[in-house]
Amino acid sequence: MIPFEYRRPTSAQDAVAMVTARPDAAYLGGGTNLVDHMKLGIAAPQLLVDVSRLPLADVEEIADGGLRIGAGVRNSDLAAHPLVRSRYPALSRALLAGASGQLRNLATTGGNLLQRTRCPYFQDVTTPCNKRDPGTGCSAIGGYLRYHAIFGASEECVATHPSDMAVALAMLDARVVVHNVDGARRIPLADFYRLPGDRPDQDTVLTHGQLITAVELPAPPPAAQSTYRKVRDRASFAFALVSVAAELVLDSGGAEITSARIALGGVAHKPWRATEAEAVLRRAPATTETFMRAARAELAAAKPLDGNAFKVDLTQRTLVSVLRSLTEEASR
Template identity: 60%
Template structure:
């Protein structure tokens, strides 16, 4: 780990000024991702700006049952909040499926969506990686691809976003409140993350020095019937091979409304708009679930690799979506 300066600012505005004014500065929240990258040599900032005690840690009630979640709140506290568990169970389930209890106690709501990919080549500074060093090449293409993207990838990067919480936030149409050098702005959660394109080094649309201060969850009655299903190589402390966050409203056997997002399959939490369109107005049936999956995965592309590739993710995601929707429709009796 290379030496760096540390700044403890007086307030969020001072923190923003400290990072925005220095291209080699970074924010430090819970540190569950950044500290790893400091140790690995992936991140080598000259200035670390601490956020301890600066960001709100409360969950504020808004009109109609909406919630505003302070960015300094821990993942554990958010998952355990009775309002979140009752109104947005998909979010609580997603949080509890991620990492370990110790990490959830440290990780923050503002930092979780900004964690970087766990691609082994990104984390290994001895290998070329366009995300870590633009123009270096992508070692994952043709390499070990089991955990990599089948949606939205590019010739420059096939890594996936690791957050479980972010998948639920995308399905719930959350809105991110951001403080920057020019003041505050609000970013729809589905627009926060970028697909790699020809600039995979940019994970999000945030500018350097912009800081997440809170995330708003709009009131959505259908979110009370929501769930998160994660498929992984082992039962705990593992990232998703595929995951599904879904909310469903069914009346007299017909799907009135739906929200669906995928994890583990793209560079960003993947909002499944095509699947939602197919589901709305369709019977709550296996045929509808398969049709929704087929529509969303029409452009899915597997990556070949030294480990046999990741083609298995496509049928696995189809089955995981169907299983999640069956559960929400009350058909899953397992």
Template identity: 60%
Template sequence: MREFDYQRANDVPGAVALLNADPNARFLGGGTNLVDLMKTGVERPDRLVDVRELPLDQVESTEDGGLRIGATVSNSDLAAHPDVRRRYPALTQALLAGASGQLRNMATVGGNLLQRTRCGYFTDVASPCNKRVPGSGCPAREGAHHNHAILGASEHCVAVHPSDMGVALAAFDAVVSYETADGLGELPLEEFYLPVADTPHRETALPSGALITGVTLPAAPVAARSRYRKVRERASYAFAIGSVAAALDVQDGVVRDVRVALGAVASRPWRARAAEAVLSGAPAGEASFAAAADAELAAAEPLPDNAYKVKLIRNLMVSVLTELTEEAAR
């Protein structure tokens, strides 16, 4: 690891000022992703600005019944928070599925949103990678891609976003708050991550020098009956090969409200809007769930070694939605 400077920020404006004073500085939260990338040479910051001690570690209820989550709240504390467990159980399940206890204790909400892909070509500095070195190519398309994207990819990048937490947040219309030298700003999570297109190195719409200060979850009564399901290649801690966050409100056998988001299928947490449109007002049953999954996956463009994900995600969506329906009927 190359040498770097380290400074601890005392307040949010100070943190923003420190980052803007050095174009090659990075914010440091828990460091569970950034430090690993520094060890491999993918990230080479000249300065780390430690934001872990900033007063952004609270989970608070909003006036409309939602939640405001500070950026430095640890994944462990967020998963255990009683309001999260009661109002957004899929978020708790996603956090618990996302990492070992030791990592959850260190990882922060802001850092989780900004974690980089685990594509092997991205993390290997000896390999070309458009996300790491724009214009160098995407060897995953012809190489190892069994865990890569089937939705929203491009010829320039087929990597997937690794966050479990982000999938649950996407299902519940989360809004990301940030601060820059010019003031405060917000981005809906669906706009926070940029499409891959021909610029995969540009991952988020955050302005330059911005510090994430928190995430707001609007009130969503449907979220109280929600579930997160993750499929991985081994039962112990591992990144997803497919995941679903879903919430369902069924009245008199008809879907009145539904939220669905998918993970490990795209470069960002994937809100399944086409599936939701099919399900809204439809009978709650396996036929409707399968039709909704097919509508969402109609846009899938799998590569030879990840075509299995289409069937996996279809079955996963049907299974989770069926379980939520059966739970509501009890």
């Protein structure tokens, strides 16, 4: 590992000032992603600014009935929090589906949002990768593509976003609270991540020095049912081939869908909000036929690659199955 400086700020403002002043600086939270990348030679910061001890580890209710989650809250603590389990079960289940218990005990909310792709070519510094080294090419194209994107890819990058938590947050209309030298701003999670385009090295809209300090969730709709389901090659320690975070609200008779929110994981460079499927579901009967129409509407824009065409059918089947299970839960 390369030598580096280490500093421990006493406030978010100090942290932002330290990193903003140094182009070669990076924030250190739980370190579960960054330290691996330093060992692999993917990242080489000259200064690490440790934000893990800042007072950013609280989960609290906010005025609109929602929840404010500090960026330093550990994934294990967030998954087990009573308010998360009762009001946002999709988020709790998404967190528990990610990584191992040991990693969840270290990984933070802010760090989870910023984790980078697990594309094998990005992880291998001996291969060209536009995300790791812009302009060198994409080794995945024409290579091993089983885990790669079916939505939103470009000629520069076909990688997928790895986070389970971020998929649930995208479905829940979360807002990311970000601090810079001028103060704080809130970014809807739907606008936080970028598709690769011709700059796949830029995962988010953040600029250097900006620090995530919290995530805010709006209050869930009354009588909402939500869940998260992850389909993977093995039962643990594997990233999603396809995942679905979904929430349904049915009318009082349980026959019609009054609102629907869906996000997909494992299929795009960012958590994929399934707006086409949501539009089909609203004010439609809660039937398997409706769920099939919604899935087909979303997947009409899919562009599978050689080696991952199975994801189209897998996504459809998983989405329909999740929607059916939510309908059954609502009718109990």
